[in-house]
Amino acid sequence: MAIYYGKETEQAIKNFPFSGPRISLSLIHAIAEIKWAAAQALIETKEIDEIKGKAIIKAAKSVARGERDEQFFLPALQGGAGTSTHMNVNEVIANLATEILSKEKRKLTVHPLDDVNKGQSTNDVIPSALKIESLRKTQKILKTGKELYKVLNEKAKAYERVAKLGRTHLQDAVPITLGDEFHSYAYSIERDLKRLEALLPSLRELVLGGTAVGNGVNASPQFVRHLYPALSKITRIELVPAKNLMAQTSNPQDFVALSQAFTALTLDLSKMANDLRFLSSGPRGGIGEINIKSKQNGSSIMPGKINPIQLETVNQLHFLVSGNNLSIQEAAHAAQLELSVMTPLIAERLLESATLIQEVIEKSLIGCIQHITANKNICRTHLENSTAYATLLVPRLGYDVVAEVVDEAIRTQNTVRKVVLEKKLLTEKELNTLVGRYKTNL
Numbered sequence: 001m002a003i004y005y006g007k008e009t010e011q012a013i014k015n016f017p018f019s020g021p022r023i024s025l026s027l028i029h030a031i032a033e034i035k036w037a038a039a040q041a042l043i044e045t046k047e048i049d050e051i052k053g054k055a056i057i058k059a060a061k062s063v064a065r066g067e068r069d070e071q072f073f074l075p076a077l078q079g080g081a082g083t084s085t086h087m088n089v090n091e092v093i094a095n096l097a098t099e100i101l102s103k104e105k106r107k108l109t110v111h112p113l114d115d116v117n118k119g120q121s122t123n124d125v126i127p128s129a130l131k132i133e134s135l136r137k138t139q140k141i142l143k144t145g146k147e148l149y150k151v152l153n154e155k156a157k158a159y160e161r162v163a164k165l166g167r168t169h170l171q172d173a174v175p176i177t178l179g180d181e182f183h184s185y186a187y188s189i190e191r192d193l194k195r196l197e198a199l200l201p202s203l204r205e206l207v208l209g210g211t212a213v214g215n216g217v218n219a220s221p222q223f224v225r226h227l228y229p230a231l232s233k234i235t236r237i238e239l240v241p242a243k244n245l246m247a248q249t250s251n252p253q254d255f256v257a258l259s260q261a262f263t264a265l266t267l268d269l270s271k272m273a274n275d276l277r278f279l280s281s282g283p284r285g286g287i288g289e290i291n292i293k294s295k296q297n298g299s300s301i302m303p304g305k306i307n308p309i310q311l312e313t314v315n316q317l318h319f320l321v322s323g324n325n326l327s328i329q330e331a332a333h334a335a336q337l338e339l340s341v342m343t344p345l346i347a348e349r350l351l352e353s354a355t356l357i358q359e360v361i362e363k364s365l366i367g368c369i370q371h372i373t374a375n376k377n378i379c380r381t382h383l384e385n386s387t388a389y390a391t392l393l394v395p396r397l398g399y400d401v402v403a404e405v406v407d408e409a410i411r412t413q414n415t416v417r418k419v420v421l422e423k424k425l426l427t428e429k430e431l432n433t434l435v436g437r438y439k440t441n442l
Contacts, residue, residue, distance in 0.1 A: 004071050004099075006091035006112065012084035018075040023085050023344075024351045026136075028072045030129035031089045032063035033234050034208065035116055041226035042118055052097070052110055059096035059110075064234075068092060076348035081341045082126035090116045119219040119227075121211040123249055123339055128206040130347045132235055134258060135203045137354035138196055144362045145193045145265070149186050151369050156182035163438040164289060164379035165386045172386040175438035178289070178374055185272045192265040199261060202254045205242040206231075213338035214246030252332045252340040255350055259328040262321050262353045269365065270318035273311040276372070280308060289379045293371035310368040317360045324349040380440040389416045392434050397425055 039056040042048035048056075062068055071092045078084050090112035097110040110116065160179030167173050208231070209224035211217050216224070224241065232239045242248040282288035283306075298307035327349045331342035340346070387406045393416075394402050409419045420426050432439050 001070055004068065004092040004095040005088055006095065008084070008087035008112075009074070009091055012074055012078065012088065016075050016078045016084065018077050021076045021348055021352070023072060023074050023076050024133070024348065025066065025069050025072060026133050027129055027347055027351065028069070028085070028089060029064045029066060030132040030235075031086065031125060032060045032093065033132065034120070034125055034129055034231060035089065035093055036060035036064060037227055037231035037234050038118070038120060038223075039116075040230045041223050044226045044230075045220065045222040047220065047223060048115060048118060049108070051101070051106060052108055052115055055097035055100045055108075055110060056093060056116055058100050059093045062096060063089065063093060068096070076344055078344050080344075081122055081339060082344050082347070083122045085344070086117075086122040086125055087112070119211070119223045120208070121218075123212050124207045124210045124214075124245070126343050126347070127249070127252065127255075127340070128208045130255065130343070130350070131203050131206055132237065132239070133351060134255070134354065135200065135237055137351065137358065138200065138203065138258065140358045141262075141265075141354060141361070142193055142196055144358050144366075145189060145196075148361055148366050148369070149189050149193065151366055152182050152186035152189065155179075155369060155372060156186060159374050161437070162374050162376050162379055163383055163440055165383045165388050172388050174391045175383055175388045175435070177437070178379060181275070185268075185275075188268045188272070189265075192261070192268055195261045195264060196258075199254070199258055203258065204237065204239050205248065205254075206239055207242055207245050207248045209241055210245030210249050214244070214249035216245065246338065250335055250338045250340060252335065252343065252346055255346050256329055256332045259325045259350055259353065262350075262357060263318075263325040266314075266318035266321040266357060269361070270315050273308075273314035273365075276368075277308045277311050280372075287378075287382070289375055289382065291373045291375060292368065310364045313360060313364050317356055321353045321357065324353045383438065384415055384417065384440045387416055389431075389435060389438075392436075392438070393420070393426075393431075396430075396434060401425070 036057055039048065039053045039060065043050050043053040072088055074084055074088055094110045094112035094116045097116070098108070101108045101110070156179045158179070159182060160177055162178040163175060164178050165172060166176035166180075206228075207214060208227055209216055209219050211219050228239055228241060248254075276290065276292070279287050279289045280292045292306075292308050292311070294306045295309055297305070298309075299305035328346050331345045332340065334342045387409060390402050390406050393405070397405075405416060405419050405423070405425070408414070409416045412419070417431060420431055421428060426434070
């Protein structure tokens with residue numbers, strides 16, 4: 001394998017000899033897109049030799065397309081606000097560009113800092129690349145999340161007439177339908193997706209042109225004016241400079257807000273997963289109101305055991321994303337004066353969360369929801385045998401009378417229906433009218 005990185009990368013390998021996650025290649029690709037756009041802007045403003053600039057563009061394109069991924073393997077855990085990662089990209093692009101010029105028989109050397117990094121800094125490139133990649137991943141989550149919302153609504157419609165027992169504190173509460181539950185899940189996910197959509201404009205605001213601390217040292221205004229249109233065209237994302245580059249360089253709160261929105265989404269997903277696990281518990285000793293499709297054997301010792309593995313994965317996704325969110329918040333809190341110095345950790349944790357959210361929803365959760373079926377008879381039996389009808393009788397019979405009915409039903413192990421009819425408090429027709437759409441026909 002040819003080596004295109006240089007001495008700065010080699011030094012970083014020695015300084016950070018850690019196992020664990022590597023720098024996200026998607027982040028590397030986004031950095032390369034910035035280098036591509038920067039070289040194009042510099043050519044347009046005549047701030048770089050055109051021949052060198054075109055070679056940098058060719059090299060940056062190669063990196064952005066993932067053709068040189070083997071050159072990038074530094075650990076995500078590193079000091080320096082991402083300088084080592086940035087140097088790695090600069091060196092690889094510079095050496096590739098020099099090789100391109102050599103093959104064209106041009107005796108020119110492309111310098112990683114004087115040429116590839118001209119008008120830029122780690123402190124504006126890394127967070128800008130992270131915003132670009134965060135936008136892409138968030139848009140994927142939105143697309144997948146909308147498919148989940150659609151599937152939940154389909155289930156809600158399919159089961160809108162399946163009467164069942166609603167529970168609070170894990171105790172009998174009031175009648176509902178299975179469709180009601182799925183509608184509530186769909187609405188919660190819809191709200192989460194709207195929160196994510198509301199963050200997209202802030203993610204389009206980059207700090208490129210701010211260089212080291214946001215005041216634009218060594219970046220000409222002409223370069224910056226050409227840079228954003230070029231980068232927007234390359235990424236196919238409308239990107240704009242932040243209103244205050246210094247504020248954005250020193251305060252990474254856009255990433256915190258995105259991480260918190262991710263956490264809220266996975267919290268709702270996990271709550272739904274817990275509910276579905278509870279409702280599908282059994283097959284004989286649990287609630288058993290719904291069925292989850294079997295995916296694999298659930299035990300090495302208990303034949304026939306089936307576990308809700310997809311839903312358990314969703315629970316663990318929330319635990320992971322929640323932990324990542326805490327790391328991101330602490331890393332953001334550690335920003336000092338003019339710079340958020342803990343950006344590498346923010347990037348690694350944020351991109352991991354975004355990637356896994358999209359994958360778990362698409363490859364696990366949607367399929368699980370699609371194959372859920374209702375045990376309608378069990379739903380009806382649980383409702384009829386519960387005390388849930390009691391609340392519906394209060395407007396007609398009064399709280400105290402109904403409380404006595406419930407006490408007798410529990411004491412005698414009879415249904416509320418049977419006690420009401422035996423006491424002749426209501427006729428069966430009157431009772432069914434009060435029960436309304438929750439009538440079970442049992």
